[in-house]
Amino acid sequence: xxTAIIEGEFRPGERIIEQRVxxxxxxxxxxxxxxxxxxxxxxxxxxxxxxxxxxxxLGRVDVLDLYELRARLESYAAELASTRAQEDDLxxxxxxxxxxxxxxxxxxxxxxxxxxxxxxxxxxxxxGIIEASGHARLGHILASxxxxxxxxxxxxxxxxxxxxxxxxxxxxxxxxxxxxxPTRASALMYEHIMEGRDRILASLDAAEDGGAVRxxxxxxxxxxxxxxxxxxxxRALRVHRQHSVSxxxxxxxxxxxxxxxxxxxxxxxxxxxxxxxxSR
Numbered sequence: 001x002x003t004a005i006i007e008g009e010f011r012p013g014e015r016i017i018e019q020r021v022x023x024x025x026x027x028x029x030x031x032x033x034x035x036x037x038x039x040x041x042x043x044x045x046x047x048x049x050x051x052x053x054x055x056x057x058l059g060r061v062d063v064l065d066l067y068e069l070r071a072r073l074e075s076y077a078a079e080l081a082s083t084r085a086q087e088d089d090l091x092x093x094x095x096x097x098x099x100x101x102x103x104x105x106x107x108x109x110x111x112x113x114x115x116x117x118x119x120x121x122x123x124x125x126x127x128g129i130i131e132a133s134g135h136a137r138l139g140h141i142l143a144s145x146x147x148x149x150x151x152x153x154x155x156x157x158x159x160x161x162x163x164x165x166x167x168x169x170x171x172x173x174x175x176x177x178x179x180x181x182p183t184r185a186s187a188l189m190y191e192h193i194m195e196g197r198d199r200i201l202a203s204l205d206a207a208e209d210g211g212a213v214r215x216x217x218x219x220x221x222x223x224x225x226x227x228x229x230x231x232x233x234x235r236a237l238r239v240h241r242q243h244s245v246s247x248x249x250x251x252x253x254x255x256x257x258x259x260x261x262x263x264x265x266x267x268x269x270x271x272x273x274x275x276x277x278x279s280r
Contacts, residue, residue, distance in 0.1 A: 007112065018032045039053075042144070063204065078188070169192040
């Protein structure tokens with residue numbers, strides 16, 4: 001379940017139906033319920049009294065707060081690592097950098113598998129730096145601060161150039177740690193984290209813009225002049241009505257009557273579902 005949330009199989013705001021999850025995994029509901037409690041403790045889901053558990057939704061302010069906190073903490077870890085890192089620590093960081101470069105060279109994998117490799121290599125680099133800081137309490141705090149689903153989503157969205165730039169930052173931070181330059185290592189880490197934040201914010205903005213376009217299209221359809229509709233609008237409404245009927249068999253009567261799932265939104269002028277039940 002943790003992997004499904006991190007990789008986006010369960011989307012933010014989506015309800016986790018324990019019975020369905022248990023059936024898919026071939027388990028009883030007891031271990032699933034315990035898993036949900038553990039995920040809630042880690043901040044990945046929100047347990048509600050009447051609706052069960054939902055995947056924690058994140059808005060723009062949440063992303064800003066999380067990444068600002070993470071950037072400050074990890075930049076401090078890089079600063080400490082510059083004065084405390086041992087050869088073994090540097091070797092572990094180097095291994096993560098090589099893993100990241102190797103993942104970029106893979107052409108036999110799909111997007112999801114490559115994103116998994118990027119995420120694993122990135123975690124190895126950053127964990128190596130945190131371990132090199134020699135600050136156990138800082139490591140515990142960062143473990144609960146780094147939002148794994150956000151990091152995974154950022155790598156899924158990165159272009160090839162952005163991936164190369166990300167690993168270049170890894171190399172520069174590693175070199176500054178090896179050269180015992182805490183101020184520069186800290187500044188580079190801060191900027192590195194902020195670039196990941198910017199990618200997530202760009203994705204959120206794009207999603208919001210897409211939603212605004214769809215809402216605008218629905219509004220234009222509801223404002224059509226009945227006396228003189230365009231041919232395109234007539235075709236759109238005809239498709240919409242036909243689609244509304246086909247959707248009704250898959251959703252509840254009330255939802256089928258109130259709105260359909262096609263891109264034209266609210267079903268025009270229908271008060272009863274095709275099953276003949278009242279919509280109210």
